[in-house]
Amino acid sequence: MALDQLCAWRLAGQEIPVAVNLAARNVADPRLPQEVLQLLVERDLPVHLLRLELTETDLLGDADAAKVVLEELRSLGIALAIDDFGTGFASLSQLRELPFEELKIDRSFVKNLDTDPQARHIVDSVMELAHGLGLTVTAEGAETRPVLDVLVSVGCDVVQGYFFSRPLPAQEAFEWIRAHDPGTVVPRQPTAPSVVSAATRRP
Numbered sequence: 001m002a003l004d005q006l007c008a009w010r011l012a013g014q015e016i017p018v019a020v021n022l023a024a025r026n027v028a029d030p031r032l033p034q035e036v037l038q039l040l041v042e043r044d045l046p047v048h049l050l051r052l053e054l055t056e057t058d059l060l061g062d063a064d065a066a067k068v069v070l071e072e073l074r075s076l077g078i079a080l081a082i083d084d085f086g087t088g089f090a091s092l093s094q095l096r097e098l099p100f101e102e103l104k105i106d107r108s109f110v111k112n113l114d115t116d117p118q119a120r121h122i123v124d125s126v127m128e129l130a131h132g133l134g135l136t137v138t139a140e141g142a143e144t145r146p147v148l149d150v151l152v153s154v155g156c157d158v159v160q161g162y163f164f165s166r167p168l169p170a171q172e173a174f175e176w177i178r179a180h181d182p183g184t185v186v187p188r189q190p191t192a193p194s195v196v197s198a199a200t201r202r203p
Contacts, residue, residue, distance in 0.1 A: 018051070019081065020050065103136070
């Protein structure tokens with residue numbers, strides 16, 4: 001369904017990257033990479049429009065099998081992200097060894113970032129760790145301007161949340177993105193983040 005929606009958006013004149021969540025059973029299936037590739041080829045979609053996300057909790061199963069599947073997906077050019085970071089028990093070695101490009105900090109650490117010193121310390125530490133490993137950092141759950149200002153000040157790469165938009169149906173999301181003139185994904189900058197809405201936007 002996500003790839004069919006990508007096709008519809010392309011026909012309407014916009015290439016909008018979409019992230020799809022995987023489950024533990026997906027990354028334990030060695031057939032997954034070729035199945036994903038086949039779906040992309042059948043729709044004539046470039047791989048850079050698809051990002052696959054996996055939560056920390058889903059890494060707690062067969063880590064060796066997951067590593068093989070994730071590395072094959074990455075070799076196909078598909079970007080991978082670890083989602084809801086901070087809510088599971090992923091080890092530092094997993095972050096170092098698995099082929100993720102992006103780490104998404106769970107909203108529970110972000111939503112009160114401007115008033116909770118402990119949350120600020122956790123976010124600072126996670127960002128330093130992730131950047132040290134060469135990962136892009138996305139903060140989930142930004143709902144207010146003060147929270148956004150803190151994320152900008154600490155050099156967060158991408159910000160996502162209701163401050164920009166609540167989740168929208170596909171057509172409304174398309175109109176929202178067109179109205180905000182998205183462009184392509186920009187390189188990470190140390191002082192100012194890209195901005196992503198809850199609806200799917202990554203300018």
